[in-house]
Amino acid sequence: MSATTARPTAPRHALPDPGERVPSISLPIVAIFTGALTVFTLSTWAALTDRLPTLATVLLSATAIFVLFTVLHDAAHYSVSTRRWVNVAFGRVAMFFVSPLISFKSFAFIHIEHHRNTNDEDNDPDHFVSGAPLWQVPVRFALMHVPYLAFLVRNVRRRPRAEVLETAALLVLSGVVIVACALTGHLWTLAVVYLIPERVAMFVLAWWFDWLPHHDLEDTQQENRYRATRNRVGSEWILTPLLLSQNYHLVHHLHPSIPFHRYVAAWRRNEEAYLERDAAIGTVFGQQLDADEYRDWKRLNGKLARLLPVRMPKRSSAHAAKLHPVRVAGVDRLTDDSVLIRFDVPGELSEQFSFEPGQHISVRTDLGGEDVRRNYSICSSATSGTLAIAVKHIPGGAFSTFAMEQLRPGDSLDLMTPTGSFGTALDPLATKSYVAVVAGSGITPVLSILQTTLAVETESRFTLVYGNRDADSTMFRAELDDLEARYADRLRIIHVRSRDPRHPADLRGRVDRPRLETWLAADLAVADVDEWFLCGPVEMVGDLHGLLLEHGAEPDRVHVELFHGYQTASVTDGFEPATVAISLRGSQHEVDLDAGDTVLESALKAGLDAPYACLGGACGTCRAKVVLGSVAMEQNFALSPAVVEEGYVLPCQSRPTTPTVRVDYDA
Known part of the structure; x- marks a missing residue:
């Protein structure tokens, strides 16, 4: 007698970018931020003047702190605004109310590690609550600071000194305030105004944001990102506003950068794609639903879903590369010796300047009567609708000096339509592992490849090994931090620095053959990687390319990009007219x-x-x-x-x- 097991069919629907972009400024966040601060101020005034019963002021302040956590949460994922400093500003203010014991940057680091390692008992700081036995749950709800501080201590050497010092200063300041209030007889006032409301808010937050979405789910984020957390459906007319959309917590873990108020819209656009991947769904009363049960439940509730078409990057429509004058939209300093140049491509040229990730453009201009032409990789995502390059200053370099010192928004440069084939074909249904090894300005084409790949192939993972002198010389450092927050469970960035004595010892030095050899024997085994991208100095790229082939990598899976070839002398021997x-x-x-x-x-x-x-x-x-x-x-x-x-x-x-x-x- 024999038995056969039916193999699960591959998902029929691609899971595209959900179409919910980070806004220039999130008005719902501004609204709840302003409202929460107003409520907290009024409740504090009421407590100090005895205008309301103590219980009423505690509940009002706890509600305000609970709401401010959503501000903090979206800021940690850079979802409040496309401007980094706006997210940090909102996050720092909200953090002061939610928990003044750690800095905003420390919280963001811990929270991203939760996304990266959801349900992993050893590495998920929130597992303290979500994995707790039922009889311990109420106690652990109120003690969420304990695993967070412990996690931060374990990883203190990984964090920037300024962040650690800020957290230490906040801990000391909190202690000083409590002791001072105790010594002056104001401890009860502090307790009513803040200490008790903060504990109440923390209890509810641990229950609603950690335990409800994650408890009793065995898969980790790395094992199955569709079953590491759940959506909770039913009674959404009250549940969604009450939980500030965290009843759709699965959407948040799949797309961390979506603003909180757009989770439901993202789910409805991609519902069938989620269901085909056996997404974890529970009802408001705790009943777990498989895909068919959910469809039945939805039909009973009269809800419909739509699918969002996949946005795939397109190659330029130009038959052959051709120069066009294009206005410069912005020139922004990246590091002391590099700038980001953004272009305002006219609408009639948009199709000709469409590009695939990994392509480049040639830039031509006249400098002192000399025709100067240089080639630069496109660093913007191929799905973003923007065209940008990064220029690193070369001592004595004509164009790079001009770009650093003289180029201004509104100037015009001649751009050649995109060319090159450093990238690889993308498939929205693919589940692949990518590794890029770059140094210095080699990040520019890989940044485009990385962003586009993670947006289009929502099941694929990407590891970036990035070598620089130190943190200050790292191009796109802030952007990479944002991407790591956005794609917490699918993107890993390994910074290697050659002149930073504070950098971890095992990551100090250069990206070279011996270092890659070590990684290949550990967690970057050639057999586990589908595509490799190498970009940097000729010597580095040549050494690493040879090493990968020696370890069995297929030549067509190792993509190489060099910014400079070898100029050769003119030859005539052996050739005829x-x-x-x-x-x-x-x-x-x-x-x-x-x-x-x-x-x-x-x-x-x-x-x-x-x-x-x-x-x-x-x-x-x-x-x-x-x-x-x-x-x-x-x-x-x-x-x-x-x-x-x-x-x-x-x-x-x-x-x-x-x-x-x-x-x-x-x-």
Whole structure:
């Protein structure tokens, strides 16, 4: 007798970005923040003037603190505003009321670790409540500070000194205030105004935000993110406002950056996609529902759901790379020696400047009568609708010095439409593991790849190893912190710093072959990684590329990007003059090529506006397809073996080996 077990079918619906963007400023947060502070102020005044019974003032103040936790919570996920400082400002004020014992930054770190390790007994600070035996639950509800402070102490060496000092100062200040009130006979007043309301609020918060969403769920966030927390449905007319939407806590864990008041809308847009992944759902009375039971329940309640179409990044519609004047929208300092340049692409050019993650643009301008052309990776997400590059200053560099010192919003630069193929094809239904190893400004293309991948492939995970001198020289440091908060359970960032004596000893130094060798033997095993991205100095990338291949990585799964190739001297030996037919932007041209010239050189000599940037075989801007004859490429850092096999070459590195060659830039 034999038995067979039906294998679960793959989900039929992609789980896209839920369409709930972080606003410039969250008006609901502003409203509940203002209302809560007003209530707390009035209740404090009432307590000090005996205008209300003690119980009434305690309940009012506890309600205000409970509401302020949602402000703190959204600020920790940078959901209050697209401006980082706004989130920090709201978070710091709210933290002072919710718990003055730790800093906002410390709370944010602890809370993100909860997201990353939900239901993991050893690493989830909230498991103190959600995993507690029932008979201990009431006591633990009121003691949530204990696991948080203990967790912070265990990880104190991982945290910045300023954050640790701020938390220490708050602990000391809290103690001083309590002792001072006790010595002056005002301890009961402090208790009525704050200490008792804060404990009441903490009890309810632990119950509603930690225990109700997570208790009795065995899967961790890493094992099954759809069953590490639950939605609680039913009586939503009262439950949703009462819990400030945390009855849809599963949506929050899947998409931490969604503002609290948009959880329900996100669920309804993606409902079938969630259900196909066996999302954990319970009713208001604690009954657990599987997908079919939930559908039945929903039909009884007359609710309907909609699906949001997936936003996939598109390649430029331009047939061949072409220069266009584009206005600079912003120039923002990233570090002391780098700037972020944002562009205002005209609507009529938007399709031509569409890009896939990992692509780059060439920038051209006139500096002192000299035509200066440089190539820069696009660092913005391909789903964001924005175009941005980052420029790191090179001593003596013409364009980087101009960008740092003179470029201003409103100026115009000539931009070439996006080219390059550093990224990889994305699939909304994929569940993959990505690892990027970068150094310095090598972060720019990977930042676009990372953001886009996590937004499109909602089941995939990404590890970024990022080498820099120190924290101050780290480009996009704040943005990476935001992304780690947004994708807490799917993004891990490992900072390696060569000149920071306070950095953990095992992460001090350079990103080099011995260090990667150690990681490959531990938690970055080649067999567990689907795609690798390497970007940085030539020597580093070359060493790591070779190491990965030695460990069994498939060559087409290791993607390499170099900002500079090797400039080579002109050669003539072994080459003969040739005739080159060129297809460029729909027009046909025939040019004569001198012995030793490259295809690109012959095109430029003939006055053709052929695309190019680095001239060193590193950027791929000049990519074209050989459709007749053959060429020899001297070096290639931009095209994968599969692309070369299809007939594509880098004209800046290609010399004809047949009397006649036909090259198509529009292919």
